[in-house]
Amino acid sequence: MWAELKAPALVAEPVERGVAAVLVRCGQRVRVWGEWRVAAGVRSEWLGDGDSAVVLELDEGPALRVQAVEPLVVRQRGDA
Template sequence: MTSSNDIAFRLSRSRGSVPRARALLHAALSGWGINQEVLGDAELVLSELVTNALRVPVPSDRQIGVRIARSMADGLLRLEVSDAGGGCPEVRAPGEDETGGRGLLLVAALAHRWGYEERAAGIGKTVFAELKAPDIVAEPVMREMAAVMVRTGQVVRVRGEWRNVLGVRNDRYAAGGPAVVLEFADGTSLRVHAAEPLAVRTDDCSE
């Protein structure tokens, strides 16, 4: 189970998983007060880690796990990508005429610390990178608002759990009443009446 300080999701082994990972990262970090420079570095690092995981030779039905976490006490942003493959990720020194092999060089240059760990449960490994984010915000304030007022990047309480909102769209019930569809970072969605009050955590409570 994730908390308001981390987001975890799984990606299929497809080319579209790299931009999807970046979109989910952007949705999380936009609510955590991360500045644009750190956000840009984080997007590059996560893209490289996911790309490398997609290249690991494993069965096609094996998904990639991603976790994005923040530590206010240490001022760090941690990115983790897990795959079911073996091997040890190593920084290469490709020649000038080689077009690839520079992914981990970029990760090592941008990250405060990076490495890999064997997965505690299951097969494979988790590659992680930590970036310094001194402006990362503290726990957001909770307030109640109508579903129609919820915005992307906020975190809402659904069935006792806090869920990061990746997208919001307007809808209508068959009977004609206004509805809102909330799309969450784990790929699920929820349709509620537009006026239904929801508990929302956000770092910026201004309208």
């Protein structure tokens, strides 16, 4: 039998990771404008020059349009 015990005072640090904007999914927290926002909606758009963009509908504030390869920092929604 194996068990893992944790002290009640220990709180796990939220896991942050860098991903291309095209990999952001609804429900993830995204670091934008110096704050964490929840991606309420994510859609792709083709730009006139053949590149693609990602539009993030955020829980607060205006939507954010970035190039699909733009690096963003994300957390899972449950992470503080």
